[in-house]
Amino acid sequence: MLILVVAPAGRVFAESGGADTSALDAAVEKLQTNINVVWTCVAAFLVFFMQAGFAMVEAGFTRAKNAVNILMKNLMDFSIGTIAFFLVGFGLMFGATNGLFGTTDFAIKNILGDGESWNYSFLIFQTVFAGTAATIVSGAMAGRTKFKGYLVYSVFICAFIYPIFGSWAWGSLLNGGGWLENLGFVDFAGSTVVHSIGGWLALAGAIVLGPRLGKYGPDKKSRAILGHNIPLAALGVFILWFGWFGFNPGSTTVGNGEIGRVAVTTNLAAAAGAIAAMLVSWIISKKPDASMSLNGALAGLVAITAPCYTVTPMGALAIGLIAGVIVVLSVLFIDNVLKVDDPVGAVSVHGVCGAWGTLACGLFNAEGVLGIGDNTGLFYGGGFKQLGVQLVGIAACFAWAFIIGLIMFTVIKKTIGLRASADEELKGLDIGEHGMEAYSGFQVFSTT
């Protein structure tokens, strides 16, 4: 992510120097800042809308009897996350650092020290990113998680877990910290910082929770528990794809031609991911699977998130295609080999493909950040050194999120409780936790 407290209009127009051009320079700087504000805020709103996408994907891919519950979790993790990030997280991520995390700028008493109005645009953009990381987890824990336990988790991820890692990878331009960024770690829009953090927390949560009742039979074999509303899930994927045009191109936070370039790489990777996942599912199960294809688009989007700024369109195609293959294999592996019950495939989409995308930065990047003049070759990377740095970042993310996740969810389990009762789970969390049904008036058969 480019982090620009004051947008770099001056640099963009470096040719207009000299003493008597200072009025021009000042005007250009202000106008470019205003362009940046409009762009960054619109991008932030698109990223906000991804909350609707996650809600529809997660509700659609799970059962009708838990739909209200998953929607409430999506609404509440963003609401709680907004306030937790405002009060605590933003300061930890971007405040003046103690070396490990920021220690100022909580509740933006004096945001980033200068009070310039750009800071609020930066805050809203960062808030919706934190909300994205938070909401990934709900899908993997769908169908058996206590609502109260989930609310507590939401506070922790947006107040502490996400922003502290974020300060390592994205904080250095502002506060001099950011040990990962100082190593040369590249994650432009957050394959690791946002998606893998969410994915590995989701893995920890799904493990601590255990599988849904009936998911693994006495023979330990995985049994499919079908989603109840594929049109909603498909709508969710389209909304997420739409929102990703804010997520990736928006991470430039500058209104200039790079927006189009990042939009092109983002779109190609999504398309390639959908196609690849469809083909792999077709080979494996003899039919083109809709759930896999939809997840393939998301896999391509997650994977291109880190390298979207530094690869050619052909590189984006390759990254998306590989992500589409990976996500299908990963879903099957986690379900059938690890026997971890992840109802919507969140760990595979966000954790695994986030790692793949981050690694791809080391494989497909041009040597210089913008060295994309020649796009005939796929592989013209930063060499093995860059690959190594990317692996360090991937490993740090896994260690941080998975270990903290295991601890946090275990503590929640032992104190206020993490898992709904078996009775609630069978009748559905909607009745048990919220006293209502998602589809009043329709006859819905429980499929478990």
Next chain:
Amino acid sequence: MLILVVAPAGRVFAESGGADTSALDAAVEKLQTNINVVWTCVAAFLVFFMQAGFAMVEAGFTRAKNAVNILMKNLMDFSIGTIAFFLVGFGLMFGATNGLFGTTDFAIKNILGDGESWNYSFLIFQTVFAGTAATIVSGAMAGRTKFKGYLVYSVFICAFIYPIFGSWAWGSLLNGGGWLENLGFVDFAGSTVVHSIGGWLALAGAIVLGPRLGKYGPDKKSRAILGHNIPLAALGVFILWFGWFGFNPGSTTVGNGEIGRVAVTTNLAAAAGAIAAMLVSWIISKKPDASMSLNGALAGLVAITAPCYTVTPMGALAIGLIAGVIVVLSVLFIDNVLKVDDPVGAVSVHGVCGAWGTLACGLFNAEGVLGIGDNTGLFYGGGFKQLGVQLVGIAACFAWAFIIGLIMFTVIKKTIGLRASADEELKGLDIGEHGMEAYSGFQVFSTT
């Protein structure tokens, strides 16, 4: 609302004065106008999309047998409203005034007198605002209103009721009228001008109509009539939240850093409203209620609409929290004490919380419109005088919309008819009014 017929680029760049800088000034003015156009139009499109949000919320929170009807009403009130506002309403609201309303600029023969292209951007932005006021009413009148009667209402609100009040509160910069604005009334983006107008008309409509059959038993006790599709309703709330980023920040109509600041206050109030409503419903009904939580987010959004430009983030949090409490209590009060049947809670969300947000301008505003340098305190208001002016505006809105509403709906009732026949209502308005079902092929049980 800031109303800028010609965007104030010149003022923004006041430092670049002097005779030989006139070319620079002109260039800056044009570029800033273009930035304003892009921003204002994008914001208008987001506000348009709120029509989808209202349609999904209202359809989801009501019964399946009336879903087609409510969707048609949402489609048609915007369509009719677009044309009525273009032909009549815009001129009444922003034309040269006779002291009470505008009398020029109908059908934009010569919009606002100068033909500058900015005017069309202003028109589309104002059109979608009028459409928002119009569509609020359908939810409160759901399940028993004749389609033809509703169409007639749609003409009146967008041609007369909304724009005349709007001219009082927002028209003065353009036409010298605007008695409320001249008093010092503050309603930045329309808590009162848009939402309360819609809410009080909804109240009048619900009263004139009477409750749905079976809503209040022989014992006069309220009986819950459950919404048929909570995922749709939740989607609608996410869409509305998304669209509100056009509604509030867009009301600056200027592309600069204030957009980010208004987006931050808007988002915090929505989040706080959702959380507060969830907690209050949890205390009252022992379970966190999804409908209340979703309405809580909307309540926070409605309440922050007036003060979004003039409060600190901490003030926005407080306004949203209080709105979340108010909306739950108001829904219960209107349903159980007033015995007015408002199927989706439109009166509470838009009328009551619109009034609260408008009042909050007097409580939480900085002394100067932009005096938000210090955000340590919540209350540093414009004093009791400002509070008084706000109360005048709130009362004027209620009197205008509620009384006109009672008259209009009564006249419709006595002439072309307002209420569907009991037979139509029982079988569902979809069959009765439109000859079709919303969910062909599904078995849907009527819950009344």
Next chain:
Amino acid sequence: MLILVVAPAGRVFAESGGADTSALDAAVEKLQTNINVVWTCVAAFLVFFMQAGFAMVEAGFTRAKNAVNILMKNLMDFSIGTIAFFLVGFGLMFGATNGLFGTTDFAIKNILGDGESWNYSFLIFQTVFAGTAATIVSGAMAGRTKFKGYLVYSVFICAFIYPIFGSWAWGSLLNGGGWLENLGFVDFAGSTVVHSIGGWLALAGAIVLGPRLGKYGPDKKSRAILGHNIPLAALGVFILWFGWFGFNPGSTTVGNGEIGRVAVTTNLAAAAGAIAAMLVSWIISKKPDASMSLNGALAGLVAITAPCYTVTPMGALAIGLIAGVIVVLSVLFIDNVLKVDDPVGAVSVHGVCGAWGTLACGLFNAEGVLGIGDNTGLFYGGGFKQLGVQLVGIAACFAWAFIIGLIMFTVIKKTIGLRASADEELKGLDIGEHGMEAYSGFQVFSTT
């Protein structure tokens, strides 16, 4: 469509000439280009989101047993189309021409020859346009088309059919070709180039396929096959309307006041189309039909797409009203007289109303492209010569798309197969083609 490889900021600010203002000119040029990029990319994202709208409309207006299939087709035609247009189509449409089509700029090795970053914004905008043309067809062929055959079609339209016609109508500014454009053919945002191309391909596909089983009884009379989810379809229409604010105003590709003007004409035509279709359906079938009203809004949008830049608001109203009448009559004619089974009315909405809108350019256009100072009259057109040119374009589009479509679908039919087996069709394509149901847990009755 205005095609601006380098955005014309210099022309916009022509007054700031002179030798010593070159720094100012350069700064203005760069800033205006950045504004254009932000606007064009945001518009492109809105157009992308129309994919969700098409998916919801097509799924909602058809039966539940085929919902997964239609969603997969929507996902896949855009995914395949993205890559086909990137690799082949863009070069055919905008590359250096051989007189009939472009022959350079494939896979943007050296996009448009200059590598300026604007080109990527132009590419993403053009990609989502190609995707729109592609996805129109799926609705007309819903319920009986083999998935594999549909995938092959997707490659052809985005790689060849759409871009070659596009080069005739929109390519000349870039490559000197564009025989239609050189004739004076006007189609600002694609009533013909995008919508009619899709509509006439849809007609060819529906003819080659034949009707769904049971659609026409032994008496040859048409039987209504009802859509299964009107709320989804209505959501889809709202999404399409929203996205059209990117489609039409975005086709300026310049961030200035024209955006607002085009948004106004677009919105008025949509509103008028919905109202007119409702009224016509009310007259014909005694009840205001929701499907017709929703299609009426789309008809207005398709019709205004060509003339949106060159008509007054009053002209837009007239064009939309007529489109709303045409679409109802066309749907009835195609269904009852031609006996072509078009489940969602795609041929009428996109083909027929696209032709109407293109013709309307000759009827309603001001003499000069921007001669809209006087808006008292509806008809002040470019005379019969312009009408003639418009008819040439309409006829060329029909001939090109319909004939190529007949050939292509027939070849697909004879080789890999175009129509699903009767057994698959009866049980639903979801089970037959994808091995899953859209609504697991719900009891859905097949209506055929």
